[in-house]
Amino acid sequence: MDLWKFKTYTIKITIQNGEVNIVNDVYNGVSARAFDKSIGFASSNRLSDERLVIEKAKKLSKIKTGNEDYRFKHKPVEKYNNSKKEFPEYDIENIVNELKKLDKLFTPKLESRSLKLIINHTIRSYESDDSSITHDDIWGYFSSYGVARSGSVMESWSERKGWLGQGDIDINSFSGLVEKTGSKAVGLLSAEHAKKGKYTVVLDPDMTGVFTHEAVGHACEADAVINKSSVLNRLGEKVGNGLIKITDYSSYPDGFGNIMFDDEGVRSVPVVLINHGTLKNYMHNTYTAGMMNFNLTGNARMEDYDSPPIIRMRNTILEPANVKDTYSDDDIISNISKGIFLHGMNGGSVDPLTGSFMFGAKEAYMIEKGELKTHLRDVTMIGNIKETLHNIAAVGRHVNIGPGFCGKDGQLIRVSDGGPMIRVDDVIIG
Amino acid sequence: MIEKYEKILKEKMKKNQIQGYEIYYEETKSINIISKLNKIKRSEWDYDSGIGIRVIVDGHVGFSSGQRTEDAEKVIHNAISTSKFNPVINTFSFAPKSKPHNINYDSVDYDDEDGIISKLKEYIMTCLSVDGHIESYSSVSFGKHEIINSEGVNIVEDWDSEVSLSTVIKQGDMSVSESLSLPTFNDRFYDIPNIAKRNAEIKQNGKRMKFDGTVVLDSDALYSLLSFYLSSFTGIRRHYKTVKYDVGDYVACDRLTVIDDPLNIQGTERSRHDMEGVPSEKREIVKNGMLRMFAYNREYAALDNVNINEYQGFCARSSYSNKPTIGFSNIIIPSGNDKIDELDNVAIIRSVFGLHTANPISGRFGLPIDNGYVLRNGEKIGLKDVMLSGNIFEGFNNVVAIGNKQDVNGPYIVPWLAIDGWTIL
Numbered sequence: 001m002d003l004w005k006f007k008t009y010t011i012k013i014t015i016q017n018g019e020v021n022i023v024n025d026v027y028n029g030v031s032a033r034a035f036d037k038s039i040g041f042a043s044s045n046r047l048s049d050e051r052l053v054i055e056k057a058k059k060l061s062k063i064k065t066g067n068e069d070y071r072f073k074h075k076p077v078e079k080y081n082n083s084k085k086e087f088p089e090y091d092i093e094n095i096v097n098e099l100k101k102l103d104k105l106f107t108p109k110l111e112s113r114s115l116k117l118i119i120n121h122t123i124r125s126y127e128s129d130d131s132s133i134t135h136d137d138i139w140g141y142f143s144s145y146g147v148a149r150s151g152s153v154m155e156s157w158s159e160r161k162g163w164l165g166q167g168d169i170d171i172n173s174f175s176g177l178v179e180k181t182g183s184k185a186v187g188l189l190s191a192e193h194a195k196k197g198k199y200t201v202v203l204d205p206d207m208t209g210v211f212t213h214e215a216v217g218h219a220c221e222a223d224a225v226i227n228k229s230s231v232l233n234r235l236g237e238k239v240g241n242g243l244i245k246i247t248d249y250s251s252y253p254d255g256f257g258n259i260m261f262d263d264e265g266v267r268s269v270p271v272v273l274i275n276h277g278t279l280k281n282y283m284h285n286t287y288t289a290g291m292m293n294f295n296l297t298g299n300a301r302m303e304d305y306d307s308p309p310i311i312r313m314r315n316t317i318l319e320p321a322n323v324k325d326t327y328s329d330d331d332i333i334s335n336i337s338k339g340i341f342l343h344g345m346n347g348g349s350v351d352p353l354t355g356s357f358m359f360g361a362k363e364a365y366m367i368e369k370g371e372l373k374t375h376l377r378d379v380t381m382i383g384n385i386k387e388t389l390h391n392i393a394a395v396g397r398h399v400n401i402g403p404g405f406c407g408k409d410g411q412l413i414r415v416s417d418g419g420p421m422i423r424v425d426d427v428i429i430g
Numbered sequence: 431m432i433e434k435y436e437k438i439l440k441e442k443m444k445k446n447q448i449q450g451y452e453i454y455y456e457e458t459k460s461i462n463i464i465s466k467l468n469k470i471k472r473s474e475w476d477y478d479s480g481i482g483i484r485v486i487v488d489g490h491v492g493f494s495s496g497q498r499t500e501d502a503e504k505v506i507h508n509a510i511s512t513s514k515f516n517p518v519i520n521t522f523s524f525a526p527k528s529k530p531h532n533i534n535y536d537s538v539d540y541d542d543e544d545g546i547i548s549k550l551k552e553y554i555m556t557c558l559s560v561d562g563h564i565e566s567y568s569s570v571s572f573g574k575h576e577i578i579n580s581e582g583v584n585i586v587e588d589w590d591s592e593v594s595l596s597t598v599i600k601q602g603d604m605s606v607s608e609s610l611s612l613p614t615f616n617d618r619f620y621d622i623p624n625i626a627k628r629n630a631e632i633k634q635n636g637k638r639m640k641f642d643g644t645v646v647l648d649s650d651a652l653y654s655l656l657s658f659y660l661s662s663f664t665g666i667r668r669h670y671k672t673v674k675y676d677v678g679d680y681v682a683c684d685r686l687t688v689i690d691d692p693l694n695i696q697g698t699e700r701s702r703h704d705m706e707g708v709p710s711e712k713r714e715i716v717k718n719g720m721l722r723m724f725a726y727n728r729e730y731a732a733l734d735n736v737n738i739n740e741y742q743g744f745c746a747r748s749s750y751s752n753k754p755t756i757g758f759s760n761i762i763i764p765s766g767n768d769k770i771d772e773l774d775n776v777a778i779i780r781s782v783f784g785l786h787t788a789n790p791i792s793g794r795f796g797l798p799i800d801n802g803y804v805l806r807n808g809e810k811i812g813l814k815d816v817m818l819s820g821n822i823f824e825g826f827n828n829v830v831a832i833g834n835k836q837d838v839n840g841p842y843i844v845p846w847l848a849i850d851g852w853t854i855l
């Protein structure tokens with residue numbers, strides 16, 4: 001039996017076209033997981049329902065199909081408690097005033113603009129058999145968004161920053177993001193649409209990150225593999241060019257996905273997924289590690305008390321497999337006679353089973369004779385995971401990571417992803 | 431719980447610390463079963479309840495939420511103290527007392543948990559019996575709510591249900607997903623896994639190909655594209671100037687009409703009133719291609735200086751803990767006279783994914799096709815690893831045929847549409 005108790009304090013402040021909206025909320029919840037013929041999970045937002053959720057979880061775990069075969073990896077006993085068990089006081093009025101100053105930094109040329117600040121503080125408590133883990137999960141997230149218009153053409157841009165831990169929030173440090181949001185949205189109005197077709201493309205670190213996370217990371221989650229829903233289903237297979245290494249780090253400098261323990265009470269460790277182009281490992285929870293007989297990696301995470309723990313990434317980063325086989329960013333561009341440079345992630349999705357994916361870029365530039373030329377908007381790349389991994393033709397030296405929220409099975413969780421600039425040949429642009 | 435909140439709010443009204451209040455109480459419960467490959471993986475039970483309150487303080491509207499009776503003072507204090515940061519909306523007031531429509535509908539029995547589990551397991555077992563089963567999810571979710579405000583609204587809405595089933599079936603190295611949501615249990619759920627299997631077989635035997643002809647959106651594909659299309663026509667988008675159209679503009683071909691109808695009991699978004707207590711009404715959002723109205727709740731109608739009583743009625747809430755927003759209810763497109771299922775040399779699209787990557791302002795999109803085929807000389811040629819590319823607004827202006835029958839799934843009651851000008855590549 002696993003038992004979770006969460007207490008959460010959140011502040012969400014939005015300033016949209018100068019109008020302020022604030023939501024600050026405190027909520028609790030308790031959930032339980034039982035295993036018998038199958039897995040039963042029950043939750044309630046009333047902490048007093050602890051016995052009820054245990055009873056419901058036990059009842060649901062008796063549902064069977066006749067094909068029962070469940071093995072969970074034994075996990076070491078852990079005792080940990082670093083929680084201060086209280087929520088800090090935030091000076092909301094001061095934060096709002098600082099955000100209002102930021103709002104004035106948007107260019108007046110914007111049709112619409114918004115700033116959003118989220119501060120989240122959750123006391124997460126987990127108990128199972130002899131293990132007992134309680135810790136404070138504190139994070140903040142800032143985003144700015146702008147829409148520019150010229151006649152019937154409207155274009156948008158967004159910037160973001162995420163951080164972990166409590167401390168004074170230096171709102172003034174976001175000023176560069178706000179100014180960039182405005183100037184980029186306005187600049188896109190005069191950009192052109194790309195001609196559809198097959199190109200050599202260069203992904204900036206943001207796009208490298210989204211490809212790494214969405215296309216490779218999700219396909220390396222062991223639940224996708226065990227459920228026959230991943231195209232990366234044979235460890236040891238050469239799935240990509242030998243230039244690359246992809247790791248899901250449990251902790252990384254400035255990583256927004258850093259965790260010490262996962263939500264099954266397992267100490268979180270880094271997992272090398274691909275090295276020199278070869279598929280090396282998967283990310284596991286106690287169920288997949290048990291079924292596949294692998295070591296635990298500490299990747300079981302839950303968004304909130306009412307979401308069962310599932311395999312999630314932390315900080316998923318593409319790096320050069322060998323530093324000697326790398327290029328400067330300038331060299332990557334200058335070696336291309338005709339191509340497209342994709343800058344900034346604008347969402348994406350992937351079918352890990354077939355390996356098909358599509359990602360949008362915030363903006364792009366035509367590369368002609370080694371130089372960035374025509375500014376492009378609404379650019380989408382489409383491809384297949386393995387083909388793209390094999391078509392990586394050059395890897396940059398400088399890794400940059402960015403924060404985000406990953407969605408899976410209706411749960412959002414904080415993560416980071418990133419990498420260096422990379423060149424990929426034969427990519428379909430739509 | 432509500433009584434305690436109301437008592438405190440009434441006292442604050444008497445002392446003129448607030449000039450109006452609204453209490454929204456919600457309870458939700460859900461039961462679901464998830465299967466993977468050849469077995470049931472996990473079953474879940476969830477209960478949630480809480481209160482969201484809004485207050486008017488010197489023209490500012492404040493919001494806060496809580497889960498416990500003993501937090502009432504604190505929650506109300508939060509709403510009042512943070513209201514000053516929100517804009518002054520002089521013309522705003524909470525919904526006046528009125529008589530909601532008396533519509534009746536069936537709902538799954540909330541208390542019969544054993545019966546619910548048994549039925550959900552039946553659906554899952556049907557999915558498990560199909561070769562190539564990858565995963566399935568069956569669920570029943572319930573919601574009930576109460577709305578009380580200082581204008582005399584006092585609404586108690588008892589438990590209503592929504593039943594859903596989704597499944598992924600794989601044939602060879604290709605898979606497709608199918609899903610269905612209806613207000614109650616229905617025999618249509620038993621057909622879902624076999625429909626998925628047939629489409630996975632077509633996809634498995636298909637190929638990557640370019641296609642420039644007429645694209646037919648069947649009702650499943652139309653659901654997701656409609657939600658993207660309609661998101662442009664809310665008062666929030668208009669207020670914040672992130673939509674390029676206005677009332678009177680042509681946003682679809684002149685044969686197309688899009689209706690919001692919370693009183694239609696076939697859809698899962700049926701309701702006697704919206705989430706701030708305004709009686710439900712059937713409205714034409716787009717009539718014969720022309721945008722007739724933007725959807726508003728009372729707060730955004732007041733913010734945007736439109737006639738509150740004319741445009742209200744679209745208040746939605748994702749939860750008691752979130753500030754009320756704007757949303758559509760059941761979306762209906764009246765059927766046409768065209769026998770679309772008899773067309774040839776067309777691409778039939780059943781589902782696309784990645785809609786969040788589409789540009790909500792320009793309407794441009796490039797979406798991988800999960801489930802679709804080209805119909806050529808009566809033969810179905812599955813589409814593999816291809817993308818549907820185009821512009822949503824241009825597409826709805828280029829509708830060349832409207833199917834002669836409607837399908838119901840979730841809140842959508844729509845026919846098939848045939849569209850020119852989009853590309854598959």
